[in-house]
Amino acid sequence: MGDVVLQTATVNWLKALYGHELYITFVTSDEFKSLVENHPGIDQVISFNRRGGERWGDFILKIKGLHQARPIDLILDLHGTLRSLKLRLHFWSIPCLSIDKRRLERFLITKVKGKWLKTFIASKIIGYENQVERIINDFQALFNDHRALRRTIDKVNGPHQEITTLSKNDKDKQAHSYIVLAPSASFEAKRWPVERFVDLAEKVLSNHHIEIVVLAGPGDDFCKAFDKIQSPLLRNLQGKTSLKESMDILSHASFCIGNDSGMNHISEAYGVPCLTLFGPTDPCFGFAPHGTSSGYISKEIWCKPCSTTGSKKCFRDRPYCMNEISVEEVYKKFLELRDH
Ligand code: SF4
Structure with a gap:
């Protein structure tokens, strides 16, 4: 769940970069659909109802149908798992970028002992940037546009200029203190x-x-x-x-x-x-x-x-x-x- 929320930063960044001409389809599991279905930057959500018994083949056919109706230009694999790899292999002819989740570095830090070595790996190899900034920094290097993080912050910022990635339900404007x-x-x-x-x-x-x-x-x-x-x-x-x-x-x-x-x-x-x-x-x-x-x-x-x-x-x-x-x-x- 947390991963899906964090990935919405990429959506905001892409919309900040390319504007609303860009059509974004977000693919996720059915149980997490509600996290993103009203996101203003996401044009369409396709979900895989694994728990409800949906077959993988039917899910792939659903995406193939979409691709035929509106050709997909780029796949961004924000999950970096075996399942997302499997999905990408079905669409091998479409260009794809995959997120680096620093899995190897994280694994390494769980194996080393000693404060100095851990601090060295954490600060010099992994870095302390938040995942939201990390995703955007990684992609903006690939897209070669270094204004994007600033523009993303300008576009969707919280009360203290931090990056926010979800929009509140505007119908409820009441202030709460709980x-x-x-x-x-x-x-x-x-x-x-x-x-x-x-x-x-x-x-x-x-x-x-x-x-x-x-x-x-x-x-x-x-x-x-x-x-x-x-x-x-x-x-x-x-x-x-x-x-x-x-x-x-x-x-x-x-x-x-x-x-x-x-x-x-x-x-x-x-x-x-x-x-x-x-x-x-x-x-x-x-x-x-x-x-x-x-x-x-x-x-x-x-x-x-x-x-x-x-x-x-x-x-x-x-x-x-x-x-x-x-x-x-x-x-x-x-x-x-x-x-x-
Ligand atoms: S105490 Fe140590 S071994 Fe136990 S859960 Fe915490 S970090 Fe892991």
Whole structure:
């Protein structure tokens, strides 16, 4: 989910570069369609309904039909996976550019030990640029147009001149002051313990009159831990909202606190500041927030990062990378960023 949101930066950049004469078809999985279907820079969304049993052959035929009706000039592979490679092979005669997701460099950094070597690889080989800037920088080098990033920022900027890539639902202009807590993540190791999110919510509620909304998916039952808070200012919407509804809620929030996950990327894409808590992954992978009022907490621990995506189970007796992030520290960082 986070990847799809981040890729919308490319759409904005291409439209900034070529204007609305350029026709963009965005291809994605059906479950992520709602992330991009109302994006002003995307002319058409084609989705593959893998979970609904759509056959790969039928999906390819759908795209072939499109190509016949309106010839495709260029394929940009923004996913860089085996599936996207398979898709590209079906259309081998169409020119294609593929994104470099720094997979090898990320893998390397999970294998080296020692702070100096890790810092060297992170700063000299991978770099600390955010994925949004990285994608645009890579493509603008290929397209040989170095005005593009500036133009993208000018075209779609957030309240503090950061790049935003999604547009709010204009129908709802009401100002909201709630904050969002997003305790979920694609992999368990990437989750800050839910009990700490609960303690954080209690701390915020006891010190401020701020409404808190908890957002998480239908399978994230661990969010029941919030039920112990009996306050009208807390709304636990875990499993109660569609992706589209969660996006709307996030877009009108004043702040979002979550893990290195899609919810924080969506929040940033709307220009809503966020605080990202990194566990087994590292900010140098490119997924740290880039907004001027956003920030992150990531502990210096010898075993971290232990995988490129956070998918591996912790091999130590407990997940120190997350456990060492205290409620007090998150609360203080939140206040610091909020008052920025
Ligand atoms: S404590 Fe170390 S090994 Fe365990 S999940 Fe965190 S980074 Fe990985």
